[in-house]
Amino acid sequence: MSVKKLSKESLLNWVDEIISTKKKVYGVQKHKDKTDRFEFAPLDSTADLRLDYDVTVLPPKKYFQPPTETLVAFDLKGGYKAACDTEKFIVIGIHPYDMIAINQMDELFQKDNYDSHYMTRRNNATIIACDVATASKDIFASSMKTATVKKGYDILLTDIGNGYVAEAATKKGQLLLDKAKTEKASDADIKARQAVWENNEKNLNKHPLNCQPSEVSELLEKAYNHPVWEEKAKTCFSCGSCNQVCPTCYCFNVHDDMNWDLKSGDRKRTWDGCLLDGFTKVAPDHEFRAKKSDRFRHRLYRKGKYVPSKIGGQIACVGCGRCIGACLPDIANPVKVYNRLLEDTSAVKK
Amino acid sequence: MNKPRVAVFDFACCEGCQLQIVNLEEQILDLIGAVNVVEWREAMSEQSHEYDIAIIEGSITRPEDEEKLWLIRSRAKILIALGACATLGGINKLKNNFDLNDVKKCVYGKDASKPHLYTELTKAVDEVVEVDYKIHGCPIEAKEFISIIRSLLIGKKPEIPEYPVCVECKAKGNPCLWEYGQLCLGPIIRAGCNARCPSAGHRCYGCRGYINKPNVEAAKDVIEKYGLSVEDLKSKMVLFGSRQDNTL
Numbered sequence: 001m002s003v004k005k006l007s008k009e010s011l012l013n014w015v016d017e018i019i020s021t022k023k024k025v026y027g028v029q030k031h032k033d034k035t036d037r038f039e040f041a042p043l044d045s046t047a048d049l050r051l052d053y054d055v056t057v058l059p060p061k062k063y064f065q066p067p068t069e070t071l072v073a074f075d076l077k078g079g080y081k082a083a084c085d086t087e088k089f090i091v092i093g094i095h096p097y098d099m100i101a102i103n104q105m106d107e108l109f110q111k112d113n114y115d116s117h118y119m120t121r122r123n124n125a126t127i128i129a130c131d132v133a134t135a136s137k138d139i140f141a142s143s144m145k146t147a148t149v150k151k152g153y154d155i156l157l158t159d160i161g162n163g164y165v166a167e168a169a170t171k172k173g174q175l176l177l178d179k180a181k182t183e184k185a186s187d188a189d190i191k192a193r194q195a196v197w198e199n200n201e202k203n204l205n206k207h208p209l210n211c212q213p214s215e216v217s218e219l220l221e222k223a224y225n226h227p228v229w230e231e232k233a234k235t236c237f238s239c240g241s242c243n244q245v246c247p248t249c250y251c252f253n254v255h256d257d258m259n260w261d262l263k264s265g266d267r268k269r270t271w272d273g274c275l276l277d278g279f280t281k282v283a284p285d286h287e288f289r290a291k292k293s294d295r296f297r298h299r300l301y302r303k304g305k306y307v308p309s310k311i312g313g314q315i316a317c318v319g320c321g322r323c324i325g326a327c328l329p330d331i332a333n334p335v336k337v338y339n340r341l342l343e344d345t346s347a348v349k350k
Numbered sequence: 351m352n353k354p355r356v357a358v359f360d361f362a363c364c365e366g367c368q369l370q371i372v373n374l375e376e377q378i379l380d381l382i383g384a385v386n387v388v389e390w391r392e393a394m395s396e397q398s399h400e401y402d403i404a405i406i407e408g409s410i411t412r413p414e415d416e417e418k419l420w421l422i423r424s425r426a427k428i429l430i431a432l433g434a435c436a437t438l439g440g441i442n443k444l445k446n447n448f449d450l451n452d453v454k455k456c457v458y459g460k461d462a463s464k465p466h467l468y469t470e471l472t473k474a475v476d477e478v479v480e481v482d483y484k485i486h487g488c489p490i491e492a493k494e495f496i497s498i499i500r501s502l503l504i505g506k507k508p509e510i511p512e513y514p515v516c517v518e519c520k521a522k523g524n525p526c527l528w529e530y531g532q533l534c535l536g537p538i539i540r541a542g543c544n545a546r547c548p549s550a551g552h553r554c555y556g557c558r559g560y561i562n563k564p565n566v567e568a569a570k571d572v573i574e575k576y577g578l579s580v581e582d583l584k585s586k587m588v589l590f591g592s593r594q595d596n597t598l
């Protein structure tokens with residue numbers, strides 16, 4: 001599919017048209033309460049769209065796996081009915097690292113058990129991704145090789161200063177992009193985009209990882225009993241903030257909400273987190289990861305070893321840096337732990 | 351199934367938690383349809399001595415209240431503490447941080463020694479009798495109240511969050527108030543209020559009580575990192591944190 005160029009003005013006109021013709025459009029904008037931060041929210045006006053944002057408080061996963069959702073409505077007298085949103089929607093402004101997280105979720109939610117709630121939303125989505133124009137304070141996407149992205153989106157936008165380079169990757173994307181006033185991207189435009197990519201692949205790196213992401217799994221192999229888990233977890237609140245803000249955390253808890261007739265109700269799922277006390281509690285009140293340090297370790301093993309073994313070695317940390325900012329005692333930074341393990345070869349024992 | 355007989359009692363409190371129940375609007379009819387309310391001073395005049403579920407609002411501050419509570423306990427199959435006054439001792443417990451005589455003089459002036467104004471140290475309900483379930487909050491969350499009652503009606507153990515307020519706060523997409531200079535107690539306070547205060551821009555001051563294993567050491571670290579002092583933390587905790595034990 002062809003690569004196009006949009007002037008800044010024609011991008012705005014195009015978004016105007018999208019907002020006025022499509023029912024559900026979400027876009028990156030200033031956070032409604034704290035205007036120095038950004039969030040994905042319903043986009044009511046083109047003027048609110050901020051493609052120059054650094055990072056959003058929550059990743060876009062909330063549109064694919066909402067914090068709470070009804071799975072089925074049940075009635076003890078007569079069966080159950082699956083509940084699921086079926087509305088199509090558009091998300092504008094997803095950064096490459098978040099897109100890669102979604103690509104990983106796509107694999108995971110189709111693997112062993114096909115998750116129809118996730119996949120229905122995913123198939124209803126049209127994603128307009130955009131390359132990073134402003135590095136956030138904790139990003140380390142360059143280290144994780146997630147600073148640029150090659151698939152998953154329908155359209156990718158890159159700000160090259162005098163306009164945007166736009167590339168549609170799907171038929172859906174092409175149809176949408178056809179509505180914009182575009183010209184063919186020149187060789188110079190394509191070069192400028194290449195320069196943005198090369199810059200991001202090098203410089204979105206506030207916390208450089210001292211090895212290749214593909215080596216993390218092996219590193220962890222030898223670090224199960226390393227003292228770092230205890231040390232870090234000493235000041236862990238078990239607050240789960242590092243899980244909640246992470247684009248690759250997808251654990252959920254299922255519970256039933258009864259109605260007043262005490263016969264019918266809704267079965268719902270809500271976000272859960274492996275750092276929370278009680279996450280591994282099973283009947284009758286047995287908890288198999290009751291220790292904070294075990295839970296702390298589990299999160300990093302999950303990102304660096306367990307999930308990669310399911311999705312062809314891709315590490316399930318995309319370097320967005322959100323957990324770093326969200327962790328009050330400042331212990332959640334995955335790079336600090338991995339680098340510490342790298343340095344500490346002497347203490348590394350099986 | 352016979353409808354369980356429910357009685358509601360209030361001790362030292364503002365009755366704000368009962369008000370949350372009265373304010374259930376159309377759902378109050380569902381509630382009254384599902385249970386048999388046999389005593390509830392705020393809503394009806396009858397009294398009864400036979401009930402399956404006793405709901406206790408308020409903290410315990412006088413010897414005669416303790417006796418009344420023992421009696422209620424002996425009659426009830428299930429006893430529920432309703433609201434922060436009952437689950438923690440609530441705001442009323444602030445007085446336990448001072449000399450009792452000073453407190454009495456401050457509140458009642460020259461009447462302080464009159465016998466009908468006699469009070470002792472404030473106790474949460476579970477400091478006097480065994481409590482089966484606690485419905486947290488100042489005031490309680492009506493939605494949580496409903497779901498706990500429904501659980502009991504179908505004989506299921508109610509799900510009361512073990513995780514802290516931060517979980518609900520983060521799920522709502524709020525930036526953390528610590529970044530904006532507020533000493534928020536969210537990381538050590540039990541969730542269930544849907545992060546009511548931080549979502550409105552105010553720090554959590556702890557009305558639902560501590561989680562089971564609050565990491566107070568971490569709190570000290572964080573306070574240092576944000577350039578505050580442990581005294582700052584103590585002053586924030588005292589409103590609901592006066593001499594508090596496990597709250598579940």
Ligand code: SF4
Pocket residue numbers: 242245246247248303316317318319320321322323324334
């Ligand atoms: S672990 Fe942290 S940096 Fe990595 S993807 Fe999750 S939130 Fe982002």
Ligand code: SF4
Pocket residue numbers: 235236237238239240241242243275276326327328329330331332
């Ligand atoms: S690592 Fe940090 S953010 Fe994660 S649960 Fe512990 S204190 Fe909370």
Ligand code: SF4
Pocket residue numbers: 363364365366367368407408432433434435436440441487488489490
């Ligand atoms: S917990 Fe709060 S609202 Fe409820 S009775 Fe006590 S003071 Fe009033």
Ligand code: SF4
Pocket residue numbers: 241515516517519520524525526527528534535536537545548553554
């Ligand atoms: S504002 Fe309070 S409740 Fe919200 S995340 Fe921060 S500490 Fe937790």
Ligand code: SF4
Pocket residue numbers: 487488515539540543544545546547548553554555556557558559
């Ligand atoms: S945020 Fe804290 S103080 Fe506010 S209602 Fe919830 S537990 Fe109570």
